[in-house]
Amino acid sequence: MIRVRFAPSPTGSLHVGGARTALFNWLLVQAARRRGEDAVFVLRIEDTDKERSTDEYTRVILDGMSWLGLTYDEGPLFQAEGIERHRADAERLLASGKAYEDAGAIRFKVPQEEIAWDDLVHGPISFHGKDIEDFVILRADRTPVYNFAVVSDDIAMRITHVIRGDDHISNTPKQIVLYRALGVEPPAFGHVPMILGTDGKKLSKRHGATAVADYQHEGILPQAMVNFLALLGWSPGGDRELFFSLDELVGAFSLAGIQKKAAVFDPQKLAWMNAEHLRNMGPERVASLVADRVDGLPQQRVRELVAAVLPRSRTPQDVAAAVRVRAGLDVPQLDEKASAYVAKDPAAYRQALGVVVEALTPFDDWTPASLEAQLRRVAEAHGLKAGQVMQPIRIALTGSTVSEPVNELLAIVGKVGALSRLKAAAGAA
RNA sequence: GGCGGUAUCGUCUAGAGGCCUAGGACGUGGCCCUCUCAAGGCCAAAACACGGGUUCGAAUCCCGUUACCGCUACCA
Numbered sequence: 064m065i066r067v068r069f070a071p072s073p074t075g076s077l078h079v080g081g082a083r084t085a086l087f088n089w090l091l092v093q094a095a096r097r098r099g100e101d102a103v104f105v106l107r108i109e110d111t112d113k114e115r116s117t118d119e120y121t122r123v124i125l126d127g128m129s130w131l132g133l134t135y136d137e138g139p140l141f142q143a144e145g146i147e148r149h150r151a152d153a154e155r156l157l158a159s160g161k162a163y164e165d166a167g168a169i170r171f172k173v174p175q176e177e178i179a180w181d182d183l184v185h186g187p188i189s190f191h192g193k194d195i196e197d198f199v200i201l202r203a204d205r206t207p208v209y210n211f212a213v214v215s216d217d218i219a220m221r222i223t224h225v226i227r228g229d230d231h232i233s234n235t236p237k238q239i240v241l242y243r244a245l246g247v248e249p250p251a252f253g254h255v256p257m258i259l260g261t262d263g264k265k266l267s268k269r270h271g272a273t274a275v276a277d278y279q280h281e282g283i284l285p286q287a288m289v290n291f292l293a294l295l296g297w298s299p300g301g302d303r304e305l306f307f308s309l310d311e312l313v314g315a316f317s318l319a320g321i322q323k324k325a326a327v328f329d330p331q332k333l334a335w336m337n338a339e340h341l342r343n344m345g346p347e348r349v350a351s352l353v354a355d356r357v358d359g360l361p362q363q364r365v366r367e368l369v370a371a372v373l374p375r376s377r378t379p380q381d382v383a384a385a386v387r388v389r390a391g392l393d394v395p396q397l398d399e400k401a402s403a404y405v406a407k408d409p410a411a412y413r414q415a416l417g418v419v420v421e422a423l424t425p426f427d428d429w430t431p432a433s434l435e436a437q438l439r440r441v442a443e444a445h446g447l448k449a450g451q452v453m454q455p456i457r458i459a460l461t462g463s464t465v466s467e468p469v470n471e472l473l474a475i476v477g478k479v480g481a482l483s484r485l486k487a488a489a490g491a492a
Numbered sequence: 493g494g495c496g497g498u499a500u501c502g503u504c505u506a507g508a509g510g511c512c513u514a515g516g517a518c519g520u521g522g523c524c525c526u527c528u529c530a531a532g533g534c535c536a537a538a539a540c541a542c543g544g545g546u547u548c549g550a551a552u553c554c555c556g557u558u559a560c561c562g563c564u565a566c567c568a
Contacts, residue, residue: 070568072568073512111567111568128549138507144566163567165565167566168566169566170566177538179533185497188497189497190495194494194496194564194566195564197494199566200566203566204566206566208565209568212568223541227560228562229498230562230563231562231563232497232563233495233496233497233562233563233564236531237563254497256498256565257561257562259561261502261503262560263560264561265562289496291504293527294504294505294517297504298504298506301506301515301516302506302516303516304504304505304516304518305517322504322505323497324498324499324500324561325560325561326503327502329502329503329504329518329519331503331519332503332518332519334518335517335518335519336518338530343530367543373531374530374532375531376530416504418535435527442527445533448527449526449527451526451527452527453527453528454527456506456527457528463528464528464529464530465529465531466528466529467528467531468526469528470527481508
């Protein structure tokens with residue numbers, strides 16, 4: 064039977080570091096269940112700051128976890144709700160002489176002995192009591208201090224495995240002596256590496272997006288986020304790194320693969336991984352993902368547009384924008400490179416579009432293969448290179464210098480829409 | 493300062509004494525494909541922090557040094 068807990072502070076966001084700790088705990092539970100063991104995931108909120116609006120902040124954590132697909136079995140339990148027990152536990156230590164009063168507060172007397180444990184990820188770690196000062200467990204205002212409250216709560220929740228960030232290693236000996244003083248065998252501890260920003264410093268706001276919600280809004284898929292986070296500080300061994308579902312991850316997960324060293328969060332790799340996940344979903348599922356952004360186009364039409372656009376998209380936003388412009392829902396806005404291309408020789412751009420319009424207006428075999436042949440004939444007839452004809456079309460139709468091949472682009476846009484767009488661009492440029 | 497943790501390409505990592513001329517991935521550079529590339533294919537540059545041991549043999553084990561990180565609060 065294992066019971067683990069995830070204990071975030073309600074700070075108004077679910078930090079990627081916290082999300083990853085939650086993920087590791089969750090994975091540990093799921094993997095145990097798969098082996099037929101009883102396993103329980105408890106959610107505990109460290110809500111001690113009365114100034115914060117806990118309900119709202121807790122909501123953010125819950126939302127983040129559910130977006131990632133991380134379910135919990137018990138909770139959320141709140142640290143503040145255990146305050147009577149914390150006080151009673153402190154009184155007990157006071158009564159038994161294991162703690163003493165100091166300026167109105169209760170201070171724990173740290174035993175002068177070796178304090179060691181076998182860390183689940185680091186192996187044996189040991190401290191000596193003489194290096195740890197007696198610390199306050201109950202403040203003068205009778206509120207508990209973190210190191211004491213967690214222990215009391217984890218005992219009450221019968222937690223067997225504490226998986227948390229490396230920054231807690233130095234807290235662990237304090238907590239272990241507290242467990243013993245309270246007459247309870249300490250749980251197993253595992254400290255997972257921290258997540259750093261690209262400058263090697265602890266990931267913080269100044270690194271840009273640090274909350275899972277930020278990435279959600281940027282168009283990162285939850286599967287991609289989970290996949291990426293899992294691989295930050297953990298490795299299945301070998302070369303595998305794409306896991307398209309939580310289920311695959313559970314199958315590969317083991318505490319043994321957890322790294323000891325801190326990992327740098329690389330947004331570029333996340334972006335790549337997101338594109339992989341997006342393509343893996345396929346046109347069908349991506350189409351339903353962007354369904355609410357395409358103004359009620361027929362499903363079948365959305366699906367074929369998505370299929371055309373998917374290979375060059377990294378996020379659902381990319382897909383939606385590309386689909387909309389091809390469907391005629393948005394007028395193409397020339398991006399920087401496209402503007403530069405046109406500006407280089409506006410007359411040539413306009414002329415190329417002119418001859419294309421002329422050649423395509425009477426052309427009815429609107430298939431990729433025929434369009435390709437027709438376009439090449441046009442180019443040759445006017446002494447132009449293929450690119451001098453193709454690129455203006457691409458820009459006029461999408462506003463971008465990058466897209467699927469132009470013949471395919473024309474086919475997917477359709478004759479009527481393409482010609483009117485081309486004519487407009489030929490006249491306006 | 494004290495205590496603790498960590499140390500393989502720029503980044504994520506494989507590696508658990510010989511399989512390592514150190515593998516993969518992101519990113520970077522080049523080539524191919526080609527009407528474009530944010531698609532696809534191929535190639536390249538790029539790392540065992542340093543110094544001592546142990547061993548026939550060390551990226552892998554031990555010690556030291558250095559660097560980085562954490563804790564050292566009546567913060568969590």
